[in-house]
Amino acid sequence: MSAPADLPFDLDSLPPAVREAFVAMQAKVTGLEAQTERQDYLIAELRHALYGKRSEQLPPDERQLAFEDLEMAVAEAEAARAALAERNADGKTRRPPAKRNLGHLPDHLPRIEQVIEPARKICPCGCTDMVKIGEDRAERLDIVPARFQVIVTVRPRYACRRCDAGVIQADTPNWLIEGGLPTEGTLAHVAVSKYADHLPLYRQCQIYGRGGVDLDRSTLANWCGVAAYHLGPVVDRMLIHLKRSGRLFMDETRAPVLDPKAGKTKTGYLWAVTRDDRGWGGGDPPAVVFTYAPGRHGRHAMDILTGFQGVLQVDGYTGYDALAEPKRVGGMPLTLAYCWAHSRRKLHDIYQKDGSEIAAEGLRRIAQIYKIEATVRGRSPEERLAARQAQSAPLIADFRLWLTHQRSRISAKSRLGEKLGYIHRHWDGLQIFLTDGRVEMDTNPVENTIRPITLNRKNALFAGHDEGGRTWARMASLIETCKLNAIDPYAYLRETLTAIANGYPASRIDDLMPWAFQKPSI
Structure with a gap:
């Protein structure tokens, strides 16, 4: 200057x-x-x-x-x-004023006090020692990197001094992997790191190596496989619980899997079945169960939903159509409720690329319906239904007239015509929410549970085998259900694996559901 x-x-x-x-x-x-x-x-x-x-x-x-x-x-x-x-005119720095942290550090964290005493506690005039009249306290968050420890199990043997009646010794504790290195807490940590924090096993090995613990990736893979095997009945029971509901969401997402015979990846799929009744205050806890299948054919959805009766909320994928037909295997025909968010995306794609005013008008009409929906979220099915009938139904009727008029003016083979045709083909299913207060306007609840799968897919690239896809599905089911119920996945898996190792009775498996988990008191 x-x-x-x-x-x-x-x-x-x-x-x-x-x-x-x-x-x-x-x-x-x-x-x-x-x-x-x-x-x-x-x-x-x-x-x-x-x-x-x-x-x-x-x-x-x-x-x-x-x-x-x-x-x-x-x-x-x-x-x-x-x-x-903070520099003075002479260029020297001065101590900045103290800044107060926003928020509050949880009370359950251990506190380590550092008491800093003055160098001298004698009165400046030298008359006597000064006395404490108060103190200032400041809390800062300190993070200690993961610390490894070894649990040494000691079983003393005892014998009688006077006779040879024998030797007594306590039985060996039950471990999930008998004679193996990991505790159940270690198994839980590896699984959560891979399937919740999206850390592939080879990266975990690198982290452990920095701590002085050398573990091979195949060893961690073995641990995950054993844990998934023992947790399989819990996931199977979760799916039974979900299929007892009267309304579910379903969606599928890619799960690339290595095909050893071809030497490249093939496309497998994780099919997600989600229960989320929070929108209408339902009493059943939210949950999601993933099932791995080697393809996207509708028969996989048919097999997974065997025994389910009620309303299924899905996108417009034709693989679900057979579930609503009389020839459905595994139960009566389902009612398919389609997703307004997918319909909106069809119009949004057109508007984003072409700036179509017709698409913009469709988006504005759908936005009006969503505004009404936001006002009834969390209310009872009866209240939601009454509000929808009074406010949303007229907008839906107007949208139908507008849709019919625009389709009569636009070629069905044009890009916009195809998108409008999609909405027209699914019109009956798009109106289900007007007749059932439990039904949502879209399938966002199940899409939200799928997002972590996408992150894991990006980091891990692919599963090594179809069996790896099944392990992925089981672990993701438990971890994502824990998240939906505000439960720490590590604490749940550690306690559940410990219970299974100690022979938890199959007759009480419902107590092992993630939503039933009670964190043990410390």
Whole structure:
């Protein structure tokens, strides 16, 4: 920064100390202006990522990465700006004012107190020792990296001094892997790291290696397989519980699997069956069960839902159509309730690419229906149904007239005509929510449970075998159900595996459901 032309004094005429201070102040102002400009730019980028036009927003996973990078950059800019502001005129730094943390550190965390006493506690005048009249306390969060420990099981042997009646010794405790290295807590940790935190086994081996514990990836794979085998009956029982409901969601997502014979990956699928009655205050806890299948054919859905009767909420995939037909195997025909969110996406794709005003009008009409739906979420089925009949039904009727009119004007073979035709073909199923207060407008609950599968798929790339896909499905079922019920997946798996190792009776398997889990008191 150069001195202004109308400066009332000559910089060179100032005393050297004053001149140096003035130059230092100018440099400080220049730095602060640059940092403020960068900070404003980053904040604007962050706001755009949060509140920008929907057509410009990133997918959820990429958006989270963008948020992290932008927030880190903002923090870096703020730190640099604060460092400049905290310099005195002589260039020396002064201690910044204390900042109070937002939020509260949980009470259950252990506290380690560090008492910092003054170097001298004698009165400055030397008359006597000073006495404590109070204290200031400040809490900071400290993280200790994972600590490995070895559990040594000691079983003393006892014998009689006077006779040879024999030796007594306590029985060996029950372990899930008899004679193996891992505790049930270790098995739970490896599974949660892989299927909840999306850390492939080879990366876990690298982390353990830094702690001085060398474990082969195949060893961890073996542990996961054993745990999945013992948890299989629990997952099977979960699916039985879900199929007793009167309404379920279903969706499928890709699960690439290595095909050893072909030397490349093939496309398997994880089929998700979800129960989520929170939208209408239902008493059954939310849950999801994944089932691995080597393909996407509708027969897999038919097999999974054997015995289920009621309403099935799905997208427009034709593989579900046979479930609503009289020839359905495994039960009476189901009522298929289709998803308004998928219909909206069809129009949104057209609007995003072509700017179609017809698509924009369809989006506005659907948005009006969703506004009404937001006001009835969490209310009873009767209240939801009454509000829908009074407010949503007229909008749906108008939408049908608008849809018919637009389809008569637009070629069915055009891109927009195809999207409107999709809505028309699924019209009956799109209206189910108007006649049943338990039914949602879309399949978002099941799509939300599938998102972690996508993250795991990105990190692990593929499962090594069809059996790996089945293990993936079992672990994901338990972990995602724990999340839906605000339960720590590690605590649940550790206690459940311990119970199974100790011969938990099959007659009480319902007590092992994730939603029934009670964290043991410490």
